[in-house]
Amino acid sequence: MEIATDQDVVVVGCGIAGLSAANRAVEQGLDVTVLEKSPKAKRGGHTRYSESFRVASSDSNLEEYGYEYNIDDYTPDDFYADIMKQTNGRADEDLARTIVDNIGPTVDWLTERGVSWDMEPLNVGYTVARTFFDGEELVADLVEAAEEEGATFEYRTEAREILFDDGAVSGIRARNDDGDVEYRADAVVVAAGGYESSEESRTRYYGSDYDAMKVRGSRYNTGEGIEMVLDAGARADGQWGGAHMALIDSESPEYEGGANRVDGYQYGVLLNNDGERFFDEGEDARAHTYAKLGRIIFEEPDHEAFIVIDDPLKEHMRATGPGDWMTGDTVEGVLTELGCDEPDNGAATVDEFNSATDPGEFDPDSLDGNHTEGLDLEKSNWALPIDDAPYHGYRVTGGITFGFGGAATDDRARALDTIGRPITGLYVAGNTTGGLFFDNYPGGTGLANGAVFGKIAAEETAEYVGVTE
Numbered sequence: 001m002e003i004a005t006d007q008d009v010v011v012v013g014c015g016i017a018g019l020s021a022a023n024r025a026v027e028q029g030l031d032v033t034v035l036e037k038s039p040k041a042k043r044g045g046h047t048r049y050s051e052s053f054r055v056a057s058s059d060s061n062l063e064e065y066g067y068e069y070n071i072d073d074y075t076p077d078d079f080y081a082d083i084m085k086q087t088n089g090r091a092d093e094d095l096a097r098t099i100v101d102n103i104g105p106t107v108d109w110l111t112e113r114g115v116s117w118d119m120e121p122l123n124v125g126y127t128v129a130r131t132f133f134d135g136e137e138l139v140a141d142l143v144e145a146a147e148e149e150g151a152t153f154e155y156r157t158e159a160r161e162i163l164f165d166d167g168a169v170s171g172i173r174a175r176n177d178d179g180d181v182e183y184r185a186d187a188v189v190v191a192a193g194g195y196e197s198s199e200e201s202r203t204r205y206y207g208s209d210y211d212a213m214k215v216r217g218s219r220y221n222t223g224e225g226i227e228m229v230l231d232a233g234a235r236a237d238g239q240w241g242g243a244h245m246a247l248i249d250s251e252s253p254e255y256e257g258g259a260n261r262v263d264g265y266q267y268g269v270l271l272n273n274d275g276e277r278f279f280d281e282g283e284d285a286r287a288h289t290y291a292k293l294g295r296i297i298f299e300e301p302d303h304e305a306f307i308v309i310d311d312p313l314k315e316h317m318r319a320t321g322p323g324d325w326m327t328g329d330t331v332e333g334v335l336t337e338l339g340c341d342e343p344d345n346g347a348a349t350v351d352e353f354n355s356a357t358d359p360g361e362f363d364p365d366s367l368d369g370n371h372t373e374g375l376d377l378e379k380s381n382w383a384l385p386i387d388d389a390p391y392h393g394y395r396v397t398g399g400i401t402f403g404f405g406g407a408a409t410d411d412r413a414r415a416l417d418t419i420g421r422p423i424t425g426l427y428v429a430g431n432t433t434g435g436l437f438f439d440n441y442p443g444g445t446g447l448a449n450g451a452v453f454g455k456i457a458a459e460e461t462a463e464y465v466g467v468t469e
Contacts (some may be wrong), residue, residue, distance in 0.1 A: 002178065007033045009461050010172045010224055012159040013040075015045030016447050017191035017430025019142040020106070020454030023113050023190075026149035028462040033183055035174055037192070038220045040155040042140035042256075042290045045193045045449065046217030046402060046431070049258040053078065054287075054444030058127035059104030060124035065111050067119050067131075075130035082128065082442045085289055090239075090438035095449075097257040098456070100438075100458035103448045106455055107131055112165050114141040128287060130444055135258070157181075159225065162188055162385030162426060166246075166383045166400040169425030187379040187461045190415075191454055193218070194402045194431040196243060197255065205241050205403065206295075213298060214399040216248060221402070225432050229407040232426060235418045238434020240405030244441045245294030248399035250322035259345060260364025262396050265293075266310035269353055269362060272300040275335070282371070282381035294398030304397045306338050308350060310388040316364050319394060321330040327395045330465045331386070334393040354385040358451070381417040406434030411456035426456035427463065 006406045009025055014036040028305040036043050037315045056076040077300050081102040111117070119130040143153060154176065161173040163182065171184040193456075197219050202210040230236055256433040265279050266289065277373040279296055283289055298303045306329060309317065319325065327333040333344035352437045358371035362384060371385045407428050409415055414422040430450035437445075 002181040003184065007031050008094040008465055010035060010183045010185040010188045010191060011189045011191060012172065013191035013193060013430065013432070014043045014044060014139065014143070014153065015047040015191065015193060015430060016448035016451060017063070017188070017432070017454035019146065020110070020137065020451045021189045021191055021429060022146040022151050023142055024152050024455045024458035025461060026146055028458065030458070030462055030465070032146070032149065033154060033185070034171065035157045035159050035183070036153060036155050037158045038218065038349065042218065042220070043134065043143070045157065045221060047450070048135045048139050049217040049256060050135045050304065050447055050461045051259050052132045052444045053103070053131045053447045053451070054442060055105045055108060055129045055131055056100055056105050056450070061108050061116070062111060062131070067117050069129045070071050070119060070121050071129045079103070079128070079350070082288070083445060086440040086442045087438040091348070092435040093121070094411040095436050099259045099445070099448050102452045102456070106451050107269065109338050110451065113145045116141070119140060127401070129442070159190070159192065162228055164232070169422060169423070180184045185201055186465045187427065189380050189427045189429060189454070189457045189461065190229050190432050191429040191431050191450065191457070193221035193315045193400070194406065195223030195226060196221055196400045196403045198222040201403070202400065205405070211327055213245070214248065214252050214253045214397065215259065216246065216252070216257055216260065216399045216401050221431070222390055227405050229426070229428055229432065232415070233417045233423055234415045234426070234428070235408040236405065236434065237408035238436070239438045242292045242403035242404035242438055243295070244404070244437070244446065245298065245398050246290050246401055247293045247297060247396050249319065249321060249323045250395040250397040251449050252399060257399070260320060260392055260399065262307060262319045264313070265307045265396070267313050267384065268307050268314050269350060269386060270342065271306045271308060271349060271375070272333070273302050273304065273341040274342060275342035275347070275349050277349060277359060277377050278305070280377060280380055282379045282383060285367070288440070291401070291441040291443060292439070294400070297396060299400035301341070306340055306346070307396060308334065310386045311391050311392070312388050313384070317392070323439060325414070327390050329389050329391070331391050334391045338393050338395045353379070354387050356416060357383045359384050362451055402431045404434065404437045406432050408435060409453070411432045412460050414455045414460065427460060429453035429457045
């Protein structure tokens with residue numbers, strides 16, 4: 001077996017958590033090797049296919065770099081409240097607090113490391129502060145920044161086992177194109193993503209049909225990183241049957257489609273193949289419903305649904321493909337073109353919905369209180385009649401982004417064993433961890449989680465091995 005020696009730290013994974021760890025580690029003078037399972041052309045994990053961070057803008061100084069937040073008064077307490085609300089109070093309070101208190105300065109630091117931002121919201125319905133980016137570009141910028149300070153990146157190299165010596169981490173056994181190789185190190189940071197790209201894991205945790213669910217991100221996030229940490233003695237944590245499952249274009253590819261967004265659904269109606277509504281489209285802002293709506297849609301007949309709007313609402317919609325809008329003079333005709341099994345029933349459902357509306361002023365940027373009355377399933381906000389032709393429709397399905405289960409960790413990114421003790425020299429960050437998200441997900445928080453804890457993991461590693469910047 002080949003042995004590669006002399007690393008201070010091995011980082012497993014090249015998404016935002018691993019890249020944050022690698023960049024902070026080299027800043028502090030550590031000798032870093034990053035192991036990435038994918039080929040170089042597909043590096044970056046799910047980050048490669050992502051678009052935005054949720055940021056506590058009141059704690060960020062991006063204006064010093066020439067950027068301006070669309071919402072400049074979103075505080076750490078606001079962010080914390082959103083995490084706890086969307087997870088029904090189940091999120092680990094220490095982990096959540098660490099993210100919200102650190103994400104502003106972390107985004108400033110990422111800017112210093114060379115990341116460029118687009119601050120303009122992608123569409124209406126963003127009620128929190130965001131930074132937007134091109135995922136492939138962000139990954140390339142952070143790899144370049146780390147390499148310039150001496151980090152080494154090994155591609156098509158899959159970490160398989162954490163090695164120990166006298167109870168402390170001593171390296172990683174991995175497999176590359178030439179066979180097995182050992183990377184000796186004083187510490188290991190595992191930031192290898194989740195299990196969502198494994199058909200077997202999706203079936204095990206979500207149900208027999210979930211092998212057919214589309215994966216929005218990397219095909220390489222198949223869970224071996226989590227298994228490796230658990231095999232090293234860490235405790236499994238979090239909601240293993242929960243996941244970020246988003247509403248996406250039904251024509252998205254099986255893997256690596258990226259966002260494949262269809263925004264603005266909250267202003268129209270959602271119908272299933274029986275022509276029936278099944279979800280309160282106006283329950284909350286898009287950023288607080290889209291990540292649970294994918295699973296709800298996937299449970300509907302044929303795993304799909306149809307967004308229907310009329311012409312005045314078209315300006316509030318955003319779809320990034322690869323599918324297309326269908327347009328017609330009647331709701332029934334649009335649903336027929338989209339392939340709905342019961343288009344006549346769908347048209348009747350829209351008529352019934354229209355009769356239950358009595359809107360006041362429409363405000364797409366806030367919960368405007370326009371609601372229906374008299375329906376079995378009411379709409380809580382943005383309940384506008386769909387009655388001004390032409391009509392527009394879009395076929396959507398559910399796509400998985402990441403699972404909510406993972407390895408237990410503390411607010412210092414240390415892996416915890418089944419008793420709650422830190423495992424010496426082992427750190428975990430990003431979607432390899434569990435305990436943060438339950439039931440739902442506040443949009444943009446996954447990237448914040450990875451960046452904050454990847455950076456913290458590197459700082460804890462430097463302290464552990466006795467190297468400081």
